Amino acid sequence: MNESVTFPSSAREALEKFPVVFQDNVDSTGFLGAAWAPGRVNLIGEHTDYNDGFVLPIAVDRVAALAGRTRSDDTVRLWSTHFQQYAQFSLAGLPETFVQQCCTLPAWARYVLGVAGELVKTGVTLVGFDAVVSGDVPLGGGMSSSAALEVATAQTCALFSEGHFTIGNQGATLTPMQVAALCQRAEHLASGVQCGILDQAASCLGCPGAALLLDCRSLSYRYLPFAAPELALLVIDTRVRRELATSAYNERRKQCEDAVHLLRNLIMHYEPENEAAQSIRALRDITQGQLSRYDSYLPAVLRRRASYVIAENERVLQAAKLLESSMPETIGPLLWQSHAGLRDDYEVSCLELDTLIELAQQVSGVLGARMMGGGFGGCTINLVRVEAVEALREAIDQQYLARTGQQASLDICYAASGPGNGWAI
Numbered sequence: 001m002n003e004s005v006t007f008p009s010s011a012r013e014a015l016e017k018f019p020v021v022f023q024d025n026v027d028s029t030g031f032l033g034a035a036w037a038p039g040r041v042n043l044i045g046e047h048t049d050y051n052d053g054f055v056l057p058i059a060v061d062r063v064a065a066l067a068g069r070t071r072s073d074d075t076v077r078l079w080s081t082h083f084q085q086y087a088q089f090s091l092a093g094l095p096e097t098f099v100q101q102c103c104t105l106p107a108w109a110r111y112v113l114g115v116a117g118e119l120v121k122t123g124v125t126l127v128g129f130d131a132v133v134s135g136d137v138p139l140g141g142g143m144s145s146s147a148a149l150e151v152a153t154a155q156t157c158a159l160f161s162e163g164h165f166t167i168g169n170q171g172a173t174l175t176p177m178q179v180a181a182l183c184q185r186a187e188h189l190a191s192g193v194q195c196g197i198l199d200q201a202a203s204c205l206g207c208p209g210a211a212l213l214l215d216c217r218s219l220s221y222r223y224l225p226f227a228a229p230e231l232a233l234l235v236i237d238t239r240v241r242r243e244l245a246t247s248a249y250n251e252r253r254k255q256c257e258d259a260v261h262l263l264r265n266l267i268m269h270y271e272p273e274n275e276a277a278q279s280i281r282a283l284r285d286i287t288q289g290q291l292s293r294y295d296s297y298l299p300a301v302l303r304r305r306a307s308y309v310i311a312e313n314e315r316v317l318q319a320a321k322l323l324e325s326s327m328p329e330t331i332g333p334l335l336w337q338s339h340a341g342l343r344d345d346y347e348v349s350c351l352e353l354d355t356l357i358e359l360a361q362q363v364s365g366v367l368g369a370r371m372m373g374g375g376f377g378g379c380t381i382n383l384v385r386v387e388a389v390e391a392l393r394e395a396i397d398q399q400y401l402a403r404t405g406q407q408a409s410l411d412i413c414y415a416a417s418g419p420g421n422g423w424a425i
């Protein structure tokens, strides 16, 4: 193993499995290498990204990883350690052959194909490779396992291109934010979820000990300190995943667009002197005051959606100020409020998520908690005093199963660095 590269454990696992899984492959050429990218938690700013709003994620110490070698042809062969499954596609003809190849692949491999197709669109030349896909980001749990896989794929392609295309800030072919944007497009194509840029940006821009304040309109960002040894970031997995999540996600996005359209027309009609109204493009551009002046004209569902998003954007900016003043323990109340809004106004929570939040509320030393990610299952994020972690664990052990029929799992996460890659030998 190359001592100058620190491979995360999932990358090491993939590197070790590679010769076993692809032992009979005579077409492999090149050196053995690995690439990885982190999953993320989101402190606050849920469903604000596709409303041109603000988010405050943290890349965590869980990654998706690929390890393998280049081939002498245009084929990409993959083995997933999680699904114990092979998948294969061809780089020839991409991006035109994306749709035709996509439907023959298992869902996890579509993200890899999607990124390859998007990279080709940017003009880079890719080479075929064999790789083992591994990782320790819980799949489908709201910690962005798919974004981690997409970003790790881009890093793999960069490594295997041997310097023909690079990812970095100065003089590189693609900046981290360009990679995030192309991975977001790959996600749209591979999964049909019209997601925002939160997950991919958080994965590309991870920084140890820091949260990322990202403006999803301008794509400008700032790191805010998040290093408090007395606090734990606890992710609790409901262990439920619902099919409904994709269609409900796209429906929420459409409802926000409808609300913007109506509010813009109302403001232009009743405030003809307000020139700024012409440039309203997203809920980001509408204030609480404007919403309360016109919300009685909106259908009740759109009123609730808009009210949640506008309030959530304000909460993100408040939380950012508190982090900037190095007071992370004071953001707790904003997390509880965020959950209430997601449950009552945005209506993307579910019994299991609400149960975890209720249980967390009863444990002293839990400063704040809320559901995380798209919703309808997945995880909650809990900001907990270190000495209260065991009490929370006990409360969940004693009551969650009885109330939901599910077994939750708990995980402490740390703010970690962004993606990486390197040769193993």
Ligand code: GLA
Residues within 6 Å of the ligand: 045, 046, 047, 048, 049, 050, 142, 195, 196, 197, 198, 199, 373, 374, 375
């Ligand atoms: C999913 C999407 C993100 C974001 C969150 C909700 O994780 O991929 O773009 O919209 O849901 O905040």
